[in-house]
Structures are given as C-alpha cells and as structure tokens.
Amino acid sequence: MKFLLDDQTLFKNLEIFDNDFVPEELLYRDNQLKSLEMCLKPALKGSKPLNALIIGTTATGKTTSVKCLFKEIKEQSSNIIPIYINCQIYNTHYKIFSEIHKIVLGYSPPTSGISQSDLFDRIFSSLAKKKKILLIALDDSDSLFTANSMVIYDILRSHEIFDNLKSAVWCISQKNKMYLADDKVRSIFSPVIIEYLPYKFKEIVEILVKRAGLGLYNNAISRESIETIAEQSFDLRNAIESMKKAVLLAEADSVKAVQRKHINSVFNIEDKEKNQLEKVILANLKNPIESGDLYKKVEHIANNYTKFYRTLEKLQQSEKIRIVPISKQKGRSSLISIKR
Ligand SMILES: Nc1ncnc2c1ncn2[C@@H]1O[C@H](COP(=O)(O)OP(=O)(O)OP(=O)(O)O)[C@@H](O)[C@H]1O
Numbered sequence: 501m502k503f504l505l506d507d508q509t510l511f512k513n514l515e516i517f518d519n520d521f522v523p524e525e526l527l528y529r530d531n532q533l534k535s536l537e538m539c540l541k542p543a544l545k546g547s548k549p550l551n552a553l554i555i556g557t558t559a560t561g562k563t564t565s566v567k568c569l570f571k572e573i574k575e576q577s578s579n580i581i582p583i584y585i586n587c588q589i590y591n592t593h594y595k596i597f598s599e600i601h602k603i604v605l606g607y608s609p610p611t612s613g614i615s616q617s618d619l620f621d622r623i624f625s626s627l628a629k630k631k632k633i634l635l636i637a638l639d640d641s642d643s644l645f646t647a648n649s650m651v652i653y654d655i656l657r658s659h660e661i662f663d664n665l666k667s668a669v670w671c672i673s674q675k676n677k678m679y680l681a682d683d684k685v686r687s688i689f690s691p692v693i694i695e696y697l698p699y700k701f702k703e704i705v706e707i708l709v710k711r712a713g714l715g716l717y718n719n720a721i722s723r724e725s726i727e728t729i730a731e732q733s734f735d736l737r738n739a740i741e742s743m744k745k746a747v748l749l750a751e752a753d754s755v756k757a758v759q760r761k762h763i764n765s766v767f768n769i770e771d772k773e774k775n776q777l778e779k780v781i782l783a784n785l786k787n788p789i790e791s792g793d794l795y796k797k798v799e800h801i802a803n804n805y806t807k808f809y810r811t812l813e814k815l816q817q818s819e820k821i822r823i824v825p826i827s828k829q830k831g832r833s834s835l836i837s838i839k840r
C-alpha cells in the first residue's frame with residue numbers, strides 16, 4: 501500500500517526551501533549582524549550610516565543577512581529608504597540608477613531620452629525634499645570596482661550637490677576587490693569590512709535541522725540523513741537544495757521519511773562508497789599528520805577540500821580524531837591525530 505496519496509506531502513511549507521526565502525533568525529551570524537547594525541545606527545539618529553563591504557565565499561549568508569536587516573528597517577523606520585540591488589541583473593550604471601529611481605520616486609524613468617545626470621538629479625532632489633536617508637546594498641558587486649565604479653562615487657558624492665543628503669553604500673562581494681578601484685572611489689567609500697567565513701560542518705547541520713523543522717512535517721528526515729547531506733554538499737545553499745530534492749524523492753516513493761537511497765540518488769553515490777572517505781582518512785592516521793599533507797593523500801577520493809575538511813570535522817565530532825590548529829605562521833593548517 502502507498503503511504504502517501506497523490507495530494508499528501510512531507511512538506512509543511514515548500515517555500516521554506518526557495519532560494520530567496522529569508523529566515524526570521526540567522527544562526528551563527530551574530531557578529532556580522534552586530535557589525536551591520538553598527539553601520540546602520542547613525543541613520544536611526546538621523547545621521548549618515550557607515551559604508552560597508554561585506555565579503556565571503558558562496559552561501560555564507562551575506563545576501564540573507566542584509567535582506568533580514570532591510571526587512572526590519574522597512575518595518576521600523578520611515579526615515580531610511582533601504583534599497584537592495586543585484587548588480588548581476590542591474591549590470592550598468594544606467595540600470596542601477598533606474599532601479600533606484602523606481603524605488604525612490606515610485607515609478608521607472610523612461611528607458612531613453614533621459615541623461616545620467618538628469619536621472620541623478622531626479623533621484624537626489626526627491627530624496628533631499630523628503631529628507632530621507634538612502635541606504636543602498638549592491639549585491640554581486642565585483643564590477644563596481646572596475647567598469648561601474650562611478651556608481652559608488654555618484655551615490656556617495658550626492659551630498660556635495662544636495663544639502664542635507666545622507667546616503668551610504670553596502671557592497672556585497674565574494675572577494676575584496678577594492679584594490680581595483682580608483683583612489684577617488686576608494687577614498688569616498690572607505691567601508692567597514694565585514695567578513696563571512698564558511699560555515700563549519702556542525703553549523704550547517706544545525707541550520708538544516710532548523711530549516712527542516714520549519715518546512716517539513718515531523719520525522720520526515722532524520723538527523724543522520726541531515727548529517728550525510730551536510731557532509732556531501734559543497735556549501736549551505738547546495739545542502740538546502742539537496743535536502744529538498746531528497747524529500748521530493750521520498751514523496752515520489754510514497755514513503756513517510758527520507759531514506760539513504762534518496763540521498764544516494766541526489767548525490768549520485770553508490771552505497772559501497774558510503775563512509776569511504778572516512779575510512780581512508782582513518783587509515784592514513786597511523787601517526788599525527790598536517791591537514792594539508794593528509795589532503796594530498798586522500799584527494800583522489802575527497803575531490804575537494806571543503807568535503808575533506810567537513811569529513812574531518814564530522815570525525816572530530818564523533819570523537820574519532822583530534823584537530824589541533826598549528827601556529828599562525830602556517831595559516832589555517834591543523835595537526836590531525838587519532839583519538840585513542
Ligand atoms: N545563518 C543562516 N541561517 C539560516 N539560513 C542561512 C544562513 N546563512 C545562509 N542561509 C541560507 O543559505 C542560502 C545561501 O545564503 P545567501 O544567499 O545569503 O548566501 P551568500 O553569502 O549571499 O552567497 P553568494 O555569495 O553565493 O551570493 C540561503 O538559502 C539562506 O537562506
């Protein structure tokens with residue numbers, strides 16, 4: 501007999517797994533959120549917010565934290581206009597300023613027949629009249645330090661032309677590319693730099709457990725399955741998407757919970773490969789060894805360093821190995837040994 505009829509589902513709310521879902525609470529990002537709040541604070545007192553450069557590798561919560569904060573600003577302050585712009589979509593000076601125009605004035609400017617300086621005047625004279633503070637987040641902003649670097653300059657120099665105008669820019673990027681920008685852009689931008697480090701294995705697991713609690717019915721996925729997904733995924737975004745796929749496969753099978761075969765199918769792995777990386781790592785730990793040297797020995801199975809390090813963290817969590825960071829001169833290297 502089939503457990504799940506066609507209209508039965510393991511999802512309480514499928515939207516919880518969408519890419520643009522903004523969770524109410526961000527785990528493990530207290531320090532970064534505090535820094536963003538510090539940048540915002542002057543605006544709450546009617547003064548200019550600080551500029552910020554938000555950097556970190558993929559799926560570390562950069563976009564989500566800014567969106568969370570902007571949501572709060574919209575709910576709590578009418579003096580600040582927060583505008584989020586993805587610079588991969590709005591990828592020219594004109595498109596970015598048209599989007600700002602749309603939000604500040606409530607309608608889009610004509611697509612032709614208006615000069616950049618007219619556009620600039622319309623936006624900033626409207627803001628000056630309304631006495632509003634402008635806070636613009638420019639996401640995926642690498643091009644702003646090269647081809648489109650006048651965007652930052654033009655937003656931030658607006659106070660020179662319009663009295664009493666207060667605006668700040670928060671750039672979101674995977675790497676700090678400020679060195680590519682003109683001196684005049686660097687000087688006017690002078691941001692607070694906020695860094696987002698990759699999540700640890702344990703943190704990814706807890707975020708997935710929380711997401712499952714919000715989006716799935718009880719017991720639709722076990723903690724063990726979540727740990728396997730975290731271990732196999734290359735980042736948090738991939739882990740969330742993989743969990744959704746595994747649950748959809750379980751649904752398609754008309755069972756009440758995700759099984760190992762669903763996860764294997766998502767990651768295209770055979771059962772016999774299960775824990776193979778763990779076994780090879782343990783077999784190479786007859787003596788303590790540096791993480792970089794150990795990676796060279798197991799690279800052919802691990803394929804990438806993130807997956808390798810995540811497996812180490814998992815082994816440490818289950819008290820099978822010890823990971824001891826080595827002195828700073830050696831960067832982020834660690835000494836790995838068996839826990840006896
Ligand atoms: N601390 C967190 N708690 C809960 N969910 C999180 C957290 N951090 C990230 N996420 C989720 O992970 C996914 C990726 O996050 P986000 O898009 O913010 O990453 P990003 O750093 O902007 O990545 P990219 O550089 O690729 O744009 C989103 O689905 C988001 O909801």
Ligand SMILES: [Mg+2]
Nearest residue numbers: 562563564639
């Ligand atoms: Mg992002």
